[in-house]
Amino acid sequence: MKLLEGLLGAIGFLTTLPAGRSYRLEQFQQRTYLSSVVGIIIGLILLAVATLLAVLIPGQPGIIALVVIVSIYILTGFHHLDAISDFGDGIAAHGSAEKKVSAMKDVALGTGGVAFVIFYVLSLFVVIQAIGDMQGDGFWWFGLGMALLSAEVISKHSMLTAARFGKPLYQGMGSMISDYTGPKQFTISLLISAVVCTAAIGVAGLGALLMGILTSVGVVVVSNRHFGGINGDCLGTAHEMGRLAALATIFLFYAGGLLVWMPY
Numbered sequence: 001m002k003l004l005e006g007l008l009g010a011i012g013f014l015t016t017l018p019a020g021r022s023y024r025l026e027q028f029q030q031r032t033y034l035s036s037v038v039g040i041i042i043g044l045i046l047l048a049v050a051t052l053l054a055v056l057i058p059g060q061p062g063i064i065a066l067v068v069i070v071s072i073y074i075l076t077g078f079h080h081l082d083a084i085s086d087f088g089d090g091i092a093a094h095g096s097a098e099k100k101v102s103a104m105k106d107v108a109l110g111t112g113g114v115a116f117v118i119f120y121v122l123s124l125f126v127v128i129q130a131i132g133d134m135q136g137d138g139f140w141w142f143g144l145g146m147a148l149l150s151a152e153v154i155s156k157h158s159m160l161t162a163a164r165f166g167k168p169l170y171q172g173m174g175s176m177i178s179d180y181t182g183p184k185q186f187t188i189s190l191l192i193s194a195v196v197c198t199a200a201i202g203v204a205g206l207g208a209l210l211m212g213i214l215t216s217v218g219v220v221v222v223s224n225r226h227f228g229g230i231n232g233d234c235l236g237t238a239h240e241m242g243r244l245a246a247l248a249t250i251f252l253f254y255a256g257g258l259l260v261w262m263p264y
Contacts (some may be wrong), residue, residue, distance in 0.1 A: 089110040
């Protein structure tokens with residue numbers, strides 16, 4: 001029962017789906033590895049959307065990429081994009097770590113935040129379009145959907161990676177996850193992610209998972225350098241950059257013909 005309450009809490013916390021209740025958040029905090037399970041749920045929905053579009057409008061990867069991106073943020077909300085904009089404002093700010101943190105927490109949107117969001121969304125569109133375009137050249141017809149499923153799971157584990165290895169700046173949204181993500185939570189999430197990604201796209205899934213982890217570690221390193229630690233915006237940035245790194249890695253694996261033997 002507590003596991004179910006924790007899953008519902010995770011869904012309510014990480015998506016726009018009406019499953020969360022305030023009392024369920026505590027159960028989720030005790031089981032932060034359930035973030036990866038939420039990634040599976042979101043990924044399966046995106047798999048269905050992408051596969052349906054590939055059947056209905058084949059040869060239109062640009063339109064498919066646009067609809068997929070809109071679907072992602074309908075399901076997850078815009079708070080992670082907001083995190084990227086805040087992160088960008090903090091990175092772009094000059095001065096001490098305190099000034100950078102202040103810029104990150106400022107509700108006004110700065111040039112750094114705009115640049116980070118534009119770069120991220122354009123990169124996400126390009127890589128999704130590129131994977132979708134491969135389906136017209138003998139690529140598995142549901143390949144984009146499988147890539148999206150893997151990427152959503154990886155994005156959630158990337159967030160937990162940053163939470164596990166980052167030092168919270170203060171008690172807030174970031175510490176709500178970081179304080180409860182210990183070795184056990186991290187390991188369970190890693191195992192779930194590895195199994196799902198391998199089942200979905202084979203060895204390429206493990207490569208994508210590794211790149212998602214390395215990217216989130218990179219976010220922690222940058223956060224430590226500029227801010228002296230992490231907060232919720234840093235976790236949100238790790239979440240989004242993990243997705244992008246995963247999709248880019250999957251594209252490179254298959255574009256390079258490294259796994260042509262895979263039957264799916």
